[in-house]
Amino acid sequence: MSSQSLHFFTPSSTACPNITFPKPSLPAPNRRLAFASSPRTFSIRAVSESSDPNPAPPPVVVADNGAGSRVVAAADSSSIEVDKVTEAELKENGFRSSRRTKLVCTIGPATCGSEQLEALAVGGMNVARINMCHGTREWHKRVIERVRRLNEVKGYAVAIMMDTEGSEIHMGDLGGAPSAKAEDGEVWTFSVRAYDANRPERTITVNYDGFAEDVKVGDELLVDGGMVRFEVIEKIGPDVKCMCTDPGLLLPRANLTFWRDGSLVRERNAMLPTISSKDWLDIDFGIAESVDFIAVSFVKSAEVINHLKSYIAARSRDNDISVIAKIESIDSLKNLEEIIQASDGAMVARGDLGAQIPLEQVPAAQQRIVQVCRQLNKPVIVASQLLESMIEYPTPTRAEVADVSEAVRQRSDALMLSGESAMGQFPDKALTVLRSVSVRIEKWWRDGKHHEAMELPAVGSSFSDRISEEICTSAAKMANNLEVDALFVYTKTGHMASLLSRCRPDCPIFAFTTSTSVRRRLNLQWGLIPFRLGFSDDMESNLNRTFSLLKARGMIKSGDLVIAVSDMLQSIQVMNVP
Numbered sequence: 309m310s311s312q313s314l315h316f317f318t319p320s321s322t323a324c325p326n327i328t329f330p331k332p333s334l335p336a337p338n339r340r341l342a343f344a345s346s347p348r349t350f351s352i353r354a355v356s357e358s359s360d361p362n363p364a365p366p367p368v369v370v371a372d373n374g375a376g377s378r379v380v381a382a383a384d385s386s387s388i389e390v391d392k393v394t395e396a397e398l399k400e401n402g403f404r405s406s407r408r409t410k411l412v413c414t415i416g417p418a419t420c421g422s423e424q425l426e427a428l429a430v431g432g433m434n435v436a437r438i439n440m441c442h443g444t445r446e447w448h449k450r451v452i453e454r455v456r457r458l459n460e461v462k463g464y465a466v467a468i469m470m471d472t473e474g475s476e477i478h479m480g481d482l483g484g485a486p487s488a489k490a491e492d493g494e495v496w497t498f499s500v501r502a503y504d505a506n507r508p509e510r511t512i513t514v515n516y517d518g519f520a521e522d523v524k525v526g527d528e529l530l531v532d533g534g535m536v537r538f539e540v541i542e543k544i545g546p547d548v549k550c551m552c553t554d555p556g557l558l559l560p561r562a563n564l565t566f567w568r569d570g571s572l573v574r575e576r577n578a579m580l581p582t583i584s585s586k587d588w589l590d591i592d593f594g595i596a597e598s599v600d601f602i603a604v605s606f607v608k609s610a611e612v613i614n615h616l617k618s619y620i621a622a623r624s625r626d627n628d629i630s631v632i633a634k635i636e637s638i639d640s641l642k643n644l645e646e647i648i649q650a651s652d653g654a655m656v657a658r659g660d661l662g663a664q665i666p667l668e669q670v671p672a673a674q675q676r677i678v679q680v681c682r683q684l685n686k687p688v689i690v691a692s693q694l695l696e697s698m699i700e701y702p703t704p705t706r707a708e709v710a711d712v713s714e715a716v717r718q719r720s721d722a723l724m725l726s727g728e729s730a731m732g733q734f735p736d737k738a739l740t741v742l743r744s745v746s747v748r749i750e751k752w753w754r755d756g757k758h759h760e761a762m763e764l765p766a767v768g769s770s771f772s773d774r775i776s777e778e779i780c781t782s783a784a785k786m787a788n789n790l791e792v793d794a795l796f797v798y799t800k801t802g803h804m805a806s807l808l809s810r811c812r813p814d815c816p817i818f819a820f821t822t823s824t825s826v827r828r829r830l831n832l833q834w835g836l837i838p839f840r841l842g843f844s845d846d847m848e849s850n851l852n853r854t855f856s857l858l859k860a861r862g863m864i865k866s867g868d869l870v871i872a873v874s875d876m877l878q879s880i881q882v883m884n885v886p
């Protein structure tokens with residue numbers, strides 16, 4: 309690919325025989341611009357690649373845009389099946405109003421049933437997250453099976469994310485109790501002993517064997533970053549007596565940090581492995597179940613990510629599990645760039661992050677993480693307490709809506725529900741809030757022409773990758789300037805789709821890929837509507853077939869203006885749907 313040059317050409321065949329001008333609402337200057345170079349299509353392509361001598365079989369289209377939308381279509385367009393939600397959404401709202409920000413839901417007791425999972429899928433869940441801190445592998449296996457069955461039978465493309473427990477210090481369960489109240493002045497015992505049934509009153513188990521050794525009398529013990537506070541008053545063998553200084557509710561497996569002279573004590577903590585022996589077994593489980601993403605808790609360095617990625621490469625059949633680094637510790641902030649560079653994406657895990665750095669620093673950390681991910685072209689999820697009050701109440705607080713808006717305004721790829729969907733009383737309502745706030749803020753952004761001046765540095769190392777990047781940057785800019793209806797990208801690995809997504813263009817991106825797992829993983833990325841489609845290197849026939857398949861379902865119509873790019877031919881084409 310080293311001798312590629314860019315040039316313009318006009319396709320010889322009639323890719324778009326019935327060109328109509330773009331929507332009448334477009335201003336005249338744009339109309340002229342769109343067709344100044346060619347009466348029909350305007351193409352830019354790199355020339356060194358040959359066409360596929362063996363054209364692919366007729367395409368099969370399967371789509372999911374996340375709002376419960378789906379298409380299952382075969383080459384024979386009369387047999388195309390389209391979900392009513394997609395059909396209705398595209399017909400009623402048009403491309404512009406489709407949601408760009410992706411939604412991740414943590415699955416727990418409130419949402420693990422098939423009907424509840426389907427309600428989330430219809431409500432826009434793009435990724436289901438299972439948290440290995442809680443529940444048994446059998447429990448998680450059943451959830452995965454249910455999601456997969458929904459995908460298969462009903463045509464959704466919900467991806468699965470497995471989140472490791474990690475080995476930070478946390479409390480054990482509360483002997484089956486859902487919570488326990490700690491009152492001011494009460495003395496509680498934190499112990500590394502294992503209890504069976506006869507646990508004394510006001511006794512909490514701790515998962516870290518070195519706990520009693522590491523803490524000192526006078527240390528402050530924070531539960532979940534300060535939801536409850538204790539002071540260490542006495543150490544007796546494996547038991548640590550602590551007095552409650554700030555009362556509150558203790559929840560099972562809550563995170564514990566201890567502070568000395570105003571600083572977090574983490575020397576010993578830092579010795580704990582990021583991936584514990586239990587985590588490795590969970591990872592084996594995730595690989596066996598072919599989850600789409602593994603999110604690694606308490607990442608400290610790029611090394612552990614590289615280690616996990618080579619482990620997955622050696623074990624996983626198709627090597628197609630993406631590794632997401634959870635940024636939730638001081639070390640992960642220190643090594644942020646290298647960690648994100650090594651990962652396939654990142655999560656701003658504000659729950660634990662807020663227990664490790666002062667709360668007032670969390671918003672700036674979030675902004676930095678989102679920005680670094682965007683620059684390095686990695687998807688980023690903003691997580692934890694987005695709608696915390698909705699665990700109990702059917703409407704969010706104004707402050708929560710402002711927080712969700714800010715994450716959307718920062719143009720993060722995805723938002724995540726934790727307790728709201730895992731064990732809250734209103735999981736569907738919480739998802740609806742995320743969906744409607746996302747759509748509203750995205751519209752405000754487009755209407756206000758807020759195209760940001762963010763510098764997007766080159767990320768590709770090879771010349772061919774650099775060409776793909778330039779093509780995507782140009783195509784996204786053209787799409788905004790020409791106010792096209794949609795970008796189409798034909799991509800085998802998903803890379804070119806992610807490059808387009810990184811530009812955050814005004815129109816939705818229809819991403820066509822041949823692989824089901826690539827399609828599911830594209831679900832996490834901003835603005836992508838992933839389709840599975842068998843296609844060839846012959847872009848004109850790909851386009852014609854795609855047009856007729858999508859038109860048959862009313863997902864596009866004659867006259868829609870489309871820009872298409874492809875990673876096989878490294879081309880840009882601008883055309884009206886015939």
Ligand SMILES: Nc1ncnc2c1ncn2[C@@H]1O[C@H](COP(=O)(O)OP(=O)(O)OP(=O)(O)O)[C@@H](O)[C@H]1O
Pocket residue numbers: 414415416417439441442443471559561605659660726727728730731
């Ligand atoms: N599989 C599950 N079984 C039971 N309860 C669950 C499950 N998953 C989540 N929960 C409940 O939902 C709450 C929020 O979930 P979340 O995934 O945010 O966990 P977390 O304990 O805060 O840990 P993390 O820092 O890993 O996110 C949990 O504290 C737990 O009470």
Ligand SMILES: CC(=O)C(=O)O
Pocket residue numbers: 605634636656657658659660661691692726
């Ligand atoms: C999601 C997560 O792990 C956290 O916020 O801590």
Ligand SMILES: [K+]
Pocket residue numbers: 439440441471472473474605
């Ligand atoms: K976790």
Ligand SMILES: [Mg+2]
Pocket residue numbers: 605636657659660
């Ligand atoms: Mg966490």
